[in-house]
Amino acid sequence: MIDLIKRLPKAELHLHIEGSLEPELMFRLAKKNQIEIPYKDIEDVRNAYNFTNLQTFLDIYYAGADVLITQDDFYDLTWEYILKCVEDNVIHTEIFFDPQTHTARGVAFETVITGIKRALADAKAQYGITSCIIMCFLRHLSQEEAFETLEQALPFKDDIIGVGLDSSELGNPPSKFKDVFKKAKEEGFKLVAHAGEEADFSYIYEALDLLDISRIDHGVQSIKSDELMQRLKDEQMPLTVCPNSNIELRVFDNYKAHNIKELLDYGLNITINSDDPAYFKGYINQNFINISENLPLTEDDIITLVKNSFRSSFISDELKQQYL
Ligand code: ES4
């Protein structure tokens, strides 16, 4: 099984590039950019990665992102993730970034996107890895600020395939961003949103009905509504599930308690992703391995999960045919 997982060419659809910042790179950039970080060594960092919910993670994740300043920093961050893709046999990846985390610190939108883009161009040239970029609005900030971010993205429209919604879910429902998602759609962006990660399934309904998204990030709380499950199945709406993340953020008590096998058996379009691999103890293969070691998944299930990722990706139909 582990051999199959490692061997299969995979696509990743839910990966925050800031969440792939490994402690080693964090230290190197902190030193270079003379940014203070609240850790004395690598071990100290790893010890701090002990989360009790989404917010306790986000506080540490945003602090870590402070070390990213120059275009080269974003290049190096993205390139290190690409090397993990090579290791894990990920041949297509759709990368989230959080522009507001950087623009709020005085780092220009252009600096961020240019650094990421350059690494992705090299990934294609050196390894044939294809990719898309999705920018996320931070939902703890206002819709007005999301509108400003959308404005900043317009000159880079050709480089950004879609918009998403992330950060603190509870208390920040999709309805808060209805107008900005409508505008993003008019501008031609594809739409996704984190929904039903920690918050209840009403957030998933809002994301579907008010934001008109074409993929749900996480969505594991769907299981609490039979009606929603039936709808997600009928529509074959993709769910980008992130098992390590769900365990590390205590959405489920342990891997045996994860509901991914039930979601899959019901007939939902489920995919496996790594979310913030530097913080959640592993990249995509480790996510597959953890669930396959703890749940009664078959080899066919693994193949279905991998195929679902390609079929739910934002690549052209032509490339999709080639990959499938
Ligand atoms: C995130 Cl796991 C998760 N949930 C919501 N927002 C995020 N941003 C980065 N990782």
Ligand code: ZN
């Ligand atoms: Zn996420």
